[in-house]
Amino acid sequence: MNVYIPILTMAGLGGLFALFSISIAPITGPKRYNRAKVDAYECGIDPTPQPIGGGRFPVKYYLTAMMFIIFDIEIVFLYPWAVYFDTLALFGFLAVLLFIVNLTIPYVYEWRRGGLDWD
Amino acid sequence: MTFPEIAWVQLTPVIIMLGAAAIGVLVEAFAPRTSRRPIQMFLTFAALIAAFVMVVINAGTFEVIMDGAMAVDGPALFLQGSILLIGMVAALLISERTIDPSGDAFAARASAMPGSLDERQFTARGYFQTEVWPLFMFSVGGMLVFVAANDLLVMFVALEIMSLPLYLLAGMARRRRLLSQEAALKYFVLGAFSSAFFLFGTALLYGYSGTVSFTGIQAHITAQPQMLGLLLAGIAFLVVGLLFKVSAVPFHAWAPDVYQGSPTPITAFMAAAVKVAAFGAMLRVMYVALGGAVWDWRPVFWVIAALTFFVGSIIALAQTDIKRMLAYSSIAHAGFLLLGVASVSREALAATMFYLVTYGLATVGAFGLISLVRNESGEATSLDAWRGIGKKSPAVAGAFSLFLLSFAGIPLTAGFVGKFSIFASAAAAGSVWLVFLAVLASAIAAFFYVRVIVVMYFSEPTEKTADVVMPSWATTGAIVVGVAVTIALGVFPQPVLDLAMSANIFVH
Numbered sequence: 335m336n337v338y339i340p341i342l343t344m345a346g347l348g349g350l351f352a353l354f355s356i357s358i359a360p361i362t363g364p365k366r367y368n369r370a371k372v373d374a375y376e377c378g379i380d381p382t383p384q385p386i387g388g389g390r391f392p393v394k395y396y397l398t399a400m401m402f403i404i405f406d407i408e409i410v411f412l413y414p415w416a417v418y419f420d421t422l423a424l425f426g427f428l429a430v431l432l433f434i435v436n437l438t439i440p441y442v443y444e445w446r447r448g449g450l451d452w453d
Numbered sequence: 454m455t456f457p458e459i460a461w462v463q464l465t466p467v468i469i470m471l472g473a474a475a476i477g478v479l480v481e482a483f484a485p486r487t488s489r490r491p492i493q494m495f496l497t498f499a500a501l502i503a504a505f506v507m508v509v510i511n512a513g514t515f516e517v518i519m520d521g522a523m524a525v526d527g528p529a530l531f532l533q534g535s536i537l538l539i540g541m542v543a544a545l546l547i548s549e550r551t552i553d554p555s556g557d558a559f560a561a562r563a564s565a566m567p568g569s570l571d572e573r574q575f576t577a578r579g580y581f582q583t584e585v586w587p588l589f590m591f592s593v594g595g596m597l598v599f600v601a602a603n604d605l606l607v608m609f610v611a612l613e614i615m616s617l618p619l620y621l622l623a624g625m626a627r628r629r630r631l632l633s634q635e636a637a638l639k640y641f642v643l644g645a646f647s648s649a650f651f652l653f654g655t656a657l658l659y660g661y662s663g664t665v666s667f668t669g670i671q672a673h674i675t676a677q678p679q680m681l682g683l684l685l686a687g688i689a690f691l692v693v694g695l696l697f698k699v700s701a702v703p704f705h706a707w708a709p710d711v712y713q714g715s716p717t718p719i720t721a722f723m724a725a726a727v728k729v730a731a732f733g734a735m736l737r738v739m740y741v742a743l744g745g746a747v748w749d750w751r752p753v754f755w756v757i758a759a760l761t762f763f764v765g766s767i768i769a770l771a772q773t774d775i776k777r778m779l780a781y782s783s784i785a786h787a788g789f790l791l792l793g794v795a796s797v798s799r800e801a802l803a804a805t806m807f808y809l810v811t812y813g814l815a816t817v818g819a820f821g822l823i824s825l826v827r828n829e830s831g832e833a834t835s836l837d838a839w840r841g842i843g844k845k846s847p848a849v850a851g852a853f854s855l856f857l858l859s860f861a862g863i864p865l866t867a868g869f870v871g872k873f874s875i876f877a878s879a880a881a882a883g884s885v886w887l888v889f890l891a892v893l894a895s896a897i898a899a900f901f902y903v904r905v906i907v908v909m910y911f912s913e914p915t916e917k918t919a920d921v922v923m924p925s926w927a928t929t930g931a932i933v934v935g936v937a938v939t940i941a942l943g944v945f946p947q948p949v950l951d952l953a954m955s956a957n958i959f960v961h
Contacts, residue, residue: 344686396588412706425456438474445484 397449403441408437460518463511463525466533467601470594471614473500477587493586499728500590505537505598510543512591515960517603521666524603524737527606527956528802530731535810536726540593542817543722543929552824553831556581558716559625560633574832582625585782588618591723595947596726600733603741605655605665605691612651612698615730616644619723626716628831636642636714641708643697651694657687658742667742668961673746673882681749686742686751688794695738698731699787700780702760709772712780713867717832720776721820721931724783725813732790732809736802747797754795755887762788762894769901775823775834778901779816782860785898785926786812793875794890796882803953804878808871810949811859811942815867818935819856821928823850826919833919841914850909852936857902859939862895883886 415422415430422429444450461468473496480492511621514525517934550557595614596654602608611706624637659665662673674684693704700708712720715847743750765785772778786808793805824847826833826842833839859868880888924932942949 337685340682341686423456436475439478443478443482 341387395453401444401449404437404440408434457520457522459527463514463516464523466511466537466612467594467597469500469504469507470590470597471723472499474587474590474594477865480655481587486586489583490581494544495585495840497586498507498541501537501541503536505541508534508537513919514959515813517668522607523569523598523601523670524667524741524960526790526808527958528697528736529601529714531806531953531956532729532809533597535591535729535806535813536593536596538810539725539729539813539817540722542814542821543726544589545720545927545931546718546721546817546821546824546921547589549718549925549928549958550822550924552612552827553627556627558627558718558824560627560630560942561583561934563625566635572630577892585625586621588622592616592618592622593723593726594912596730599730600737602734602737604669605658605667605670605738605742607740609655612694612734613650615727616648616698619719619727620644620754621672622719623711623715624725625715633716634709634713634714635684639707640711643836644960647697647704648693649694650697651692652716654687654689654691655692657683661687665693666895667738670742671745671961674743683800684746685749688746689753690907691738692735692750692753694736694756695731697789699728699735700784701757701787701791702784703765705784705787706763708784709777709780712783713774713776713834714881716846717776717824719822721817724779724820725816728783728787728790729809729813732794734803736805737959740802741796743960751795751797754791755884755940758791758795759887759890760788761785761791766894766898766901772901773794775836775839775905777824778833778836778905782787782898782902785894788894789891790873790874792879792884792887796879796884798882799879799957800877800954801813801878801882802959803950804871804874806944806951806956807946807950808875811867811871811938814935814938815859816855816935818932818939819853819860821924821931821935822853822856824928825849825922825924827922828953836905836908837915837917838919840908840912841918842921844909844914845918849921851902852932854906854909855936855939857905859943861899863899865943867939867946870943870946870950902935 411433415426419426433435461613477496480489480496484492508530511525512530515527517524528873547558556579561572561578561580561582563582565572565575568904572581592615595611597618597619598611599608599615602611620637620641623632623640626633655665658670661680664670667731697704697707712724715723734895739747739750762785764783765783765788770782770783770786790805790808793801793808823834824832826839828838842853853868859866862868862872876888876891879891
């Protein structure tokens with residue numbers, strides 16, 4: 335059974351740390367409130383003023399941000415491939431080509447559905 | 454440097470499904486609005502049928518492909534075939550457009566705010582969404598990979614391909630949209646949380662064995678029984694991720710809300726196919742990769758199985774909504790299936806696979822019937838609305854009773870054969886006392902199934918009783934398939950049992 339003791343100890347330590355952090359934060363943390371701090375967190379748009387019930391807000395920002403993430407990920411994969419281009423040879427080239435084709439499909443979808451029109 | 458050989462033939466079902474899904478996205482981009490639906494439907498059914506044909510052609514394959522990343526063997530092919538069959542009947546439900554006067558089961562535009570002017574205008578203009586089809590195909594494609602994944606990373610990617618489209622689909626109901634969006638959000642947040650558990654388990658098992666391949670992990674467990682801490686913690690986290698997907702107690706809390714809120718065709722697909730895929734993946738991980746550590750995880754599975762079938766059966770007693778009741782019933786069934794996983798024998802594997810296919814097809818049929826009982830605000834799922842349905846529509850009540858009796862495991866239905874073979878294999882594996890508990894839980898479960906039958910037949914229709922709508926051939930077909938399979942496999946189960954028995958060895 336002794337193999338379980340380190341696991342239980344670890345779980346216990348994890349729980350203690352969580353409890354410690356939660357209980358110590360309100361005591362030691364500085365409390366300086368300002369407008370931005372008490373606002374609801376929204377990325378990129380003003381949370382207020384808004385009509386009752388949320389109302390409409392533009393989703394253009396989210397579409398752009400999502401597209402950025404897609405191409406960012408593409409670069410993340412392309413960079414190591416470029417570094418090892420010689421070793422990976424034709425197989426790697428075809429695999430990356432397939433990857434780019436697959437990434438292009440949602441891009442084409444977004445373009446055709448007007449995701450790229452700002453207005 | 455050597456490159457993995459691509460096993461094109463063995464991969465065709467997956468390539469067809471995911472390829473069709475990608476083409477489906479392009480159809481959404483280029484085809485004119487009016488022709489999208491027929492093209493998408495053609496694409497979906499053609500892909501499902503073609504993939505199924507390829508699974509049948511591949512039958513008998515027994516090898517590890519793609520450098521050990523995927524396994525094509527009996528269980529993989531049997532479960533892929535089951536998923537594709539369930540996908541076909543679920544796609545029939547998705548294509549239904551006659552039972553709701555305002556269109557199909559999906560919101561005209563999921564982006565419109567519920568109750569807003571936009572929403573009313575979109576509905577009035579008769580808009581409908583065809584993105585449902587590519588999303589559905591992606592999900593099926595993910596499931597096909599999920600049951601064949603032979604390393605933890607491929608399994609994780611498959612898990613996400615399967616789940617992400619479902620999170621979206623859950624939020625697209627035409628009626629009761631807030632409930633549907635709540636379901637989608639809960640499913641997404643909890644699903645992402647459990648995926649993180651799965652990934653963390655993968656990392657720990659990699660730390661333990663230095664590989665993510667099932668064969669490698671198994672070899673490491675056999676060869677070096679040290680650093681057990683990492684192994685045990687890894688198993689625990691991995692199993693949490695998988696148990697969430699099959700809605701085992703204590704990871705079941707999402708199921709009732711998600712089942713109730715999702716569009717009914719999606720609930721049917723999710724309840725049936727996800728269960729098949731997740732149990733298929735769980736069987737492979739536990740049998741192949743972690744089979745050497747069976748005495749470390751088996752007791753946990755016993756406890757979770759017992760908890761799952763008792764909690765599912767007992768809470769189902771208190772439900773007054775048919776969809777929620779079926780959700781708790783599916784939790785109870787997950788418990789019975791976990792018995793099969795914990796038994797770790799070839800008989801148990803075959804029994805579990807048989808149970809999955811019969812349960813899946815009956816579930817799709819049952820949800821198909823639920824979509825027919827409606828009042829002016831959409832589906833009437835409260836038990837009061839089903840009072841006296843037997844007098845209004847004997848056919849619907851009869852078919853629903855048959856499914857309920859099969860879920861309860863009454864002889865001459867497929868559910869009985871499934872339950873019997875799982876219990877028999879669990880008893881043979883030595884957990885007789887657990888089988889006693891399972892039979893007790895089945896008896897409790899039978900009580901609430903029979904209660905619905907009593908409500909349908911032995912009470913007079915009241916003014917609250919909903920109407921039964923005549924469906925098109927699509928929903929009728931899905932229900933007929935469910936009924937036929939439930940009766941045929943109840944009376945004459947041997948061919949499928951034999952098929953499952955012949956497919957009950959995992960390739961290592």
